[in-house]
Amino acid sequence: xxxxxxxxxxxxxxxxxxxxxxxxxxxxxxxxxxxxxxxxxxxxxxxxxxxxxxxxxxxxxxxxxxxxxxxxxxxxxxxxxxxxxxxxxxxxxxxxxxxxxxxxxxxxxxxxxxxxxxxxxxxxxxxxxxxxxxxxxxxxxxxxxxxxxxxxxxxxxxxxxxxxxxxxxxxxxxxxxxxxxxxxxxxxxxxxxxxxxxxxxxxxxxxxxxxxxxxxxxxxx
Amino acid sequence: xxxxxxxxxxxxxxxxxxxxxxxxxxxxxxxxxxxxxxxxxxxxxxxxxxxxxxxxxxxxxxxxxxxxxxxxxxxxxxxxxxxxxxxxxxxxxxxxxxxxxxxxxxxxxxxxxxxxxxxxxxxxxxxxxxxxxxxxxxxxxxxxxxxxxxxxxxxxxxxxxxxxxxxxxxxxxxxxxxxxxxxxxxxxxxxxxxxxxxxxxxxxxxxxxxxxxxxxxxxxxxxxxxxxxxxxxxxxxxxxxxxxxxxxxx
Numbered sequence: 470x471x472x473x474x475x476x477x478x479x480x481x482x483x484x485x486x487x488x489x490x491x492x493x494x495x496x497x498x499x500x501x502x503x504x505x506x507x508x509x510x511x512x513x514x515x516x517x518x519x520x521x522x523x524x525x526x527x528x529x530x531x532x533x534x535x536x537x538x539x540x541x542x543x544x545x546x547x548x549x550x551x552x553x554x555x556x557x558x559x560x561x562x563x564x565x566x567x568x569x570x571x572x573x574x575x576x577x578x579x580x581x582x583x584x585x586x587x588x589x590x591x592x593x594x595x596x597x598x599x600x601x602x603x604x605x606x607x608x609x610x611x612x613x614x615x616x617x618x619x620x621x622x623x624x625x626x627x628x629x630x631x632x633x634x635x636x637x638x639x640x641x642x643x644x645x646x647x648x649x650x651x652x653x654x655x656x657x658x659x660x661x662x663x664x665x666x667x668x669x670x671x672x673x674x675x676x677x678x679x680x681x682x683x684x685x686x687x688x689x690x
Numbered sequence: 691x692x693x694x695x696x697x698x699x700x701x702x703x704x705x706x707x708x709x710x711x712x713x714x715x716x717x718x719x720x721x722x723x724x725x726x727x728x729x730x731x732x733x734x735x736x737x738x739x740x741x742x743x744x745x746x747x748x749x750x751x752x753x754x755x756x757x758x759x760x761x762x763x764x765x766x767x768x769x770x771x772x773x774x775x776x777x778x779x780x781x782x783x784x785x786x787x788x789x790x791x792x793x794x795x796x797x798x799x800x801x802x803x804x805x806x807x808x809x810x811x812x813x814x815x816x817x818x819x820x821x822x823x824x825x826x827x828x829x830x831x832x833x834x835x836x837x838x839x840x841x842x843x844x845x846x847x848x849x850x851x852x853x854x855x856x857x858x859x860x861x862x863x864x865x866x867x868x869x870x871x872x873x874x875x876x877x878x879x880x881x882x883x884x885x886x887x888x889x890x891x892x893x894x895x896x897x898x899x900x901x902x903x904x905x906x907x908x909x910x911x912x913x914x915x916x917x918x919x920x921x922x923x924x925x926x927x928x929x930x931x932x933x934x935x936x937x938x939x940x
Contacts, residue, residue, distance in 0.1 A: 588785075588787075590783060590785055590787035591787060591789065593740050593783070593787065594783065594787035594788075594789070595789075595801075596739070596740065597738055597739070597740070597776070597779070597780065597781040597849075598800075598801035598848070598849075598852065599773060599776070599777055599801055599804065599805060599852065600801065600804060601773070602769070604804055608800065609789055612791050613790065613791055616791070688832065689790050689791050689832045689833070689834060690790065690832075690834040
């Protein structure tokens, strides 16, 4: 029974997929809101002159980038309630925690590369002009870093849109899970393809956003 | 204005400063000459707080940037104190180091505003300085739109915006071709004529002769020769100076 058999069937399918998309978008948004700033903190830790801190952060990054995100989601989901007593097992919260920790590691390395690519003369010029270290970072280094990291960050964000499907492993009802359910229920592959189109549309928006950002930052070289 | 005594500095195995002493009095223009790798730029970077010396003491306007401890090692105060002591010192770099994401005007106003000047005063000051270096029309442009000579003039204006009592130049024309060199030297000449206190590391011997009250020759991390340009660069120049001048294209 193809989902295209009747308008009602198609309507039902789209409703299911849209519902899943909503969860997908929530995972996506929460992950970015948490991991973009967290990544900066991680990057600063990685760049710290305190050896033990830089080492600890390197280890964190190694684990996060070196093991499957799917495994991390499962681990967080089963460990988190044990660490925080009284916390109910919430699939969505586990997913967000795992994604935020994972993506922060990737963003941190992008930030670090960006920060280190700024010529040292910029910080020196700021220093002889009396900028404090914090002012130098926030007003001179970070804004220039932003322009340089835009492309690698866009890569990660696009990957994130698709990675949200990994949440299905702990039965979070996001887009991919909805499509798989519909596919099984109707014994057809179309729902999966339609889900693919949904992901594509989301990434079209992401891509447009980054193109726009790039243009906005093109006023200097 | 500036007093440095017995400075030692090494990078790993390489001794860059081997007991350099130097003083600059108010209103004086001092030029530091010397072959590349002789420690001139490192000296300037130590005097402006970008590098730390291992031994010796540096005082700016009577306040210690660092002081030699009982064992001779240089002791530096807290970052915040250093910033205050270095406040009257400006530095112009060989590579300009303008902030590419700020307009020319904002390159000149940003530090002023951070130091607490009202935006309007900072802007007025910046525009006056741009006029002074002949770049009034560039205020709203970005550094990538400037030539090397224009960039360096903006960098000089940026340093002047903080009213430095001592303005240092680290080979300000070494990154420029001869024509652009002249426009930058012209600006520095004008500053010398105002009796500004300046310390200039340069390869331009002719320029040093012309604007400086005192010339210092550095080599292998020590001061080899020092005196007024007439004497040090004149007929009776020292052997060290002669050999340096011989090697340097005039």
